[in-house]
Amino acid sequence: MPHEQKTRDVLWVRARIRELDEQGYGRFRLETGTPGWEWAEGVPPFEGPLPIGEEFLRQPAESVGNRTYRGKPRDVVVPYVLPGEEVLVRVDLRPQKKGLLRGWPETILSPHDGRVLPRCRHFGACGGCALQHAAYELQLAYKEEKVRRLLSAQGMRDVSISPIRGMAHPWGYRNKMEFTFRSDGIPGLHAKGTYREILPLSECHIAHPDIDRVREIVGKWARERGLPGYDKDRHSGLLRHLVVRKAFATGELLVALVATETPDGYASSLAELGAELRRTFPGLRGLLWAENRSLSDAVQVERLHVLEGRPYIEELLGGFRYRLELETFFQTNPLQAEVLVSTALAYVREVLDSSANALVVDLYSGVGTFTLPLARVAERVVGIEVVPASVEAARRNAAQNAVANVEFRLADAGEGLQRLLREWGRAPSLLLLDPPRAGAGARTVRTVIDAAPEAVVYVSCNPATFAEDAARLMDGGYALVSVIPVDMFPHTPHVELVALFRRTRLG
Numbered sequence: 001m002p003h004e005q006k007t008r009d010v011l012w013v014r015a016r017i018r019e020l021d022e023q024g025y026g027r028f029r030l031e032t033g034t035p036g037w038e039w040a041e042g043v044p045p046f047e048g049p050l051p052i053g054e055e056f057l058r059q060p061a062e063s064v065g066n067r068t069y070r071g072k073p074r075d076v077v078v079p080y081v082l083p084g085e086e087v088l089v090r091v092d093l094r095p096q097k098k099g100l101l102r103g104w105p106e107t108i109l110s111p112h113d114g115r116v117l118p119r120c121r122h123f124g125a126c127g128g129c130a131l132q133h134a135a136y137e138l139q140l141a142y143k144e145e146k147v148r149r150l151l152s153a154q155g156m157r158d159v160s161i162s163p164i165r166g167m168a169h170p171w172g173y174r175n176k177m178e179f180t181f182r183s184d185g186i187p188g189l190h191a192k193g194t195y196r197e198i199l200p201l202s203e204c205h206i207a208h209p210d211i212d213r214v215r216e217i218v219g220k221w222a223r224e225r226g227l228p229g230y231d232k233d234r235h236s237g238l239l240r241h242l243v244v245r246k247a248f249a250t251g252e253l254l255v256a257l258v259a260t261e262t263p264d265g266y267a268s269s270l271a272e273l274g275a276e277l278r279r280t281f282p283g284l285r286g287l288l289w290a291e292n293r294s295l296s297d298a299v300q301v302e303r304l305h306v307l308e309g310r311p312y313i314e315e316l317l318g319g320f321r322y323r324l325e326l327e328t329f330f331q332t333n334p335l336q337a338e339v340l341v342s343t344a345l346a347y348v349r350e351v352l353d354s355s356a357n358a359l360v361v362d363l364y365s366g367v368g369t370f371t372l373p374l375a376r377v378a379e380r381v382v383g384i385e386v387v388p389a390s391v392e393a394a395r396r397n398a399a400q401n402a403v404a405n406v407e408f409r410l411a412d413a414g415e416g417l418q419r420l421l422r423e424w425g426r427a428p429s430l431l432l433l434d435p436p437r438a439g440a441g442a443r444t445v446r447t448v449i450d451a452a453p454e455a456v457v458y459v460s461c462n463p464a465t466f467a468e469d470a471a472r473l474m475d476g477g478y479a480l481v482s483v484i485p486v487d488m489f490p491h492t493p494h495v496e497l498v499a500l501f502r503r504t505r506l507g
């Protein structure tokens, strides 16, 4: 957003926030004829780092000149506000996507009772959290309401939605972080709304404290030795990413530097880093160096060097042991992953208790987070997953945990399921699916309906696409019995859920 925004593009209005949308932004309707104010000159930058804390609550509005909004009625999207709050909003009158306007909260005139001071000093500037200004109970209520609203929008108004399962201590919950080095060697996170700017961090409260401490130690080490961070415009510099994984149950820690060269020229510096990390973290199991010369911004490994220890850590989840390498997918909030798995398993038990010889399918099985626990309650389980590395990890996890009655197939969910049904010649007793954010989609849901399992347990990380798939399942003869939202990502607008469907007729 340019600093020299024209005065006529900006209007200050008093607004009452109607609701929080799916991204956690406040919304209000700017009606034609709304009175407002404009700036005399020099409109300040539209989105700087947010002045947080009391300053944010009290900052006086310095505006002059009355002006009325003459445009057509539009929804204005405003970050860091809460429903019901009266807010002095600076509105950018240039329409954005979907005809929405963007607003910035200058002063909160009547704070919500649930407004709290954000814990993190980077809140507002960092792209990681969006809801730290709301008390945790309020965040949970918002997420529960979001699930209710999205289901209602698909015509499901009478669904039984249980209270959301939140965290007792909603901080330090992430077991993996990928920091990006700035060209001055400081590891940080992407600034809000941009992939170009990296915010130098001095704290992160959603990462496990050990991970945050590693960030500090590695940042200091890189700066003291003058090791340059990667500059993506020039495609020069050494250090690209710092990836840290922490196993909560075993305490093990894996640290990886992603860089543009081999580690050969940095042996003594790296030995010092290794020694310091070992001194600080008894759980350190591996220090890795990953070469990545590609132009892509993502963490990629062209060649992996194990500088110290081994290239993986082990974690326990649902009573099973998992091996996590640098790139292995794993649930990022391990405490709530336990809740997610046990919630799904409780549904599965409700259905399978009465059936002998249960055949179960786990669609989108990943590394087997649900497949292995399912094997405890079913005769036979087949996981279907499209990413080869995840299938490989899942097979190894099954072997390591001596789970013999599971099989993992590398296939697209819908195609793999069709093939399985042709082989089995009978309907599975139950099908569990945990698709990515895009949902399963019409074709795969049709295959699920044709497979005619007695029940479907749907684990979703996106209630909007879940609601669409749920409507399809209901059209196909399934009843949505109940939904349990689970908070996997406190302080963000994301919400997951587990739902149980039962077949009432053949679709």
Ligand SMILES: C[S@@+](CC[C@H](N)C(=O)[O-])C[C@H]1O[C@@H](n2cnc3c(N)ncnc32)[C@H](O)[C@@H]1O
Residues within 6 Å of the ligand: 329, 330, 331, 363, 364, 365, 366, 367, 368, 369, 370, 384, 385, 386, 387, 390, 411, 412, 413, 414, 434, 435, 436, 437, 461
């Ligand atoms: C939300 S994750 C579920 C992971 C799994 N439940 C676990 O915890 O390990 C979705 C998974 O679906 C996989 N996936 C994405 N598209 C797929 C497709 N078309 N067919 C099969 N698997 C797919 C992804 O690779 C990912 O592992």
